[in-house]
Amino acid sequence: MALNRIDDQMKFRTRAIHVGNAPDPQTGAVVQPIHPATTFIQPGAGEWGKFDYSRSGNPTRSAVQETLASLEGGCGALAFSSGMAATHCATMLLKSGEHIVAGQDIYGGSYRLFHKVCNQAGIEVTLADLQDLNSLDAAIRPTTRMIWLESIGNPRLTVPDLPAIIQLAQARSLLVAVDNTFASPALLRPLELGADIVMHSATKSLGGHSDCLAGVLAVREKSLLDKLYFIQNATGAVLSPFDAFLLGRGLKTLELRVHEQCRTALRIAQCLESHPMVTRVLYPGLTSHPDHQRATELLNGGFGSIITFEAKCDFETTRRIVKSTKLFGLAVSLGAAESLIEQPATMSHASYDAAARVKAGITDSLIRLSIGLEDFDDLSADLDQALRGGN
């Protein structure tokens, strides 16, 4: 039986369904079995089969890694128990005394990892304004090994000039690691632009159903993949077989979900922009966004499902607004079927120091929306009632 008859010439959506999902040779099952086994019988002492121990490799995890590598255009991918586990694995490529330059507009959890965990291992971090290549250049030291950035920043939704940053990094022999969580490979594939590593919190749009925590590193070159695999196997934060199954199942509708969310998000952003209770909307799909032009060039067919806006009110009223929606759930996370709302200052970015929050533009009245799969009409009506009632 042909195990995998789908070549890489197939379109994105076809690959999302078929690559890494070859029919099960034993049963013909159209969906791969879930292999909960922790260990595998070996052909002989000192002889190793394809799988030996589940931390080192598991068929269900391998299958989803194959799909992820194909979708990101990498030579391979590794699946982790969470996005932070994946990020941590990437930082462990560095030695004590080496240095990371990271974007200013990054997830609070990455900020915390860099400043409160990696620093203890002697790894130094500088945050730079990636919108300004001179500032990035100035932050690079002789010990710098890696540039860490988000392809769409969080929460201000900046879209850095990825090709220019990659060019700069390659000239200095630096690794470029891109957190592609907000964009997803449906909109942007940094490895194809020359980035070395793509990180995903696959908990978000890749899983897409708010029901599995997962992280991914997709890698451009085999030698780097081997190093990361070594670290993953040595440290052990691997994705469970059950979650690998759910992640693979979610990937099959990734493109449909992301494009639908982008369409709805653009319309919601446009509504908010003309709403009397809103002072400012940050969405890369709006012409008012400083990076709109670049986002149009870089992102394929949409601008993501996250909208950040500033309400015309104080801290307490903002808290009331985020509590008074009926469809949007008050929760962190994003990229799900269910729409979510949150206040970055007290929720997703609470792990920033107060001063860093101000510097990153995270004000008290900032609200972040994650647009789900519900109807636009239902979502806009819900936001409108919350904004009007919240005043």
Next chain:
Amino acid sequence: MKIKQSPNSTVVSGEPKSVRQGTSTISVHAGESRSKPSDAITDSIVCSSTYTFQDTQSIIDFIEEKQPREEYGRYGNPNEKVVEAKLAALDGGEDAIVFSSGMAAIVGLLMAKLSAGDEIVFFDQCYHRSREFCYKHLARFGVVTHQVKTGDFAAMEAAMNDRTKLLVSESPTNPHLTCIDLEQFVALGKSHNVETLIDATLATPFNLRPLDYEVDYVLHSATKYLGGHNDLLAGSITGSKPQLESIRTLRGIMGGINSPHNLYLLQRGLKTFELRMQRHNENGQAIAEFLENHPRIERVYYPGLASHPSHEIAKRTMRGFGGLVTFLVRNADWRQTADVIDRVKIPRIGPSLGGVESLIEQPLVMSYYQQTPENRQKFGIDDNMIRMACGIENADDLIEDLRQALDQ
């Protein structure tokens, strides 16, 4: 595509005030509580086989229907209640019952509603296992089945008598995709005071809502488009609460209930229901049009084509026509037809339909291999017939694949 009847909004049951919401809002939220245990965003999977009581009085309160709650897993579970409410909302029905498979659902309904001496009239294009159950098993319990030509209402009426209890049809039918004029179907039932059942598996509530036409019962094999990922078996019946009550009671005795894990996957599948259906409809239409213009194709059955006998009914009553496309290969015997199937690269060869992965099969081989040629001819299963269940892959990839399989 011009569709008159647009089943894209409904009333979410269980809301204090009736709120009309879009299909995708229903499929994401309907039936789910806003505040869940541990404040989780998704429903938990409640695996418990039995449910305990605080004290003897709470058992008595439950039996006296003062306190609705779970009792024992065979009578229902919390995951099932969510899915049932979602399916009821999508179909625009008052209630839904979920079973362990589509066959368990239709058998559950027939066993609950029919007694020895009763008769049913069934349009003849249908899933072969439904037919088999009626002729081989219902017959053993003294229930008589009459099958008449699909869409022939005069023949259906002629087969009815004062023992007739139920009129049954699929719409669209499998594999010929004939669409039934539901107004006529329901009118015939009502005029004789006989209940009606439509198996709308191939339509789904996205494309057609038979309850809007006052059909009594709607059956779905939820294994197909509703689950949508080729990874669970489930069946459902939607209708009014009083009419479904006896079916629910009998299910508790016969035991064809679905499992909490499976129901969670079904609920998860429903979150992308509208997106998937839009794509299945687009792919079905694109593949049907491609095949109709291909010189090696003798005939295509797809209700979205003007050449299909049901095109007018389908256009009038459906929002889209689904992912199933049936076609005949020109001047091909069964083996030459099988060769086409063996050459495709993307669709997997197998029964079933409605999942994200495309599937392809030859009805002669897959479902009618052990039947006599006469029987095959009677059910319109031609030697050169192929049934393709379009998934949600890119249509261009599917068309290219079919082209290379046909051109070799």
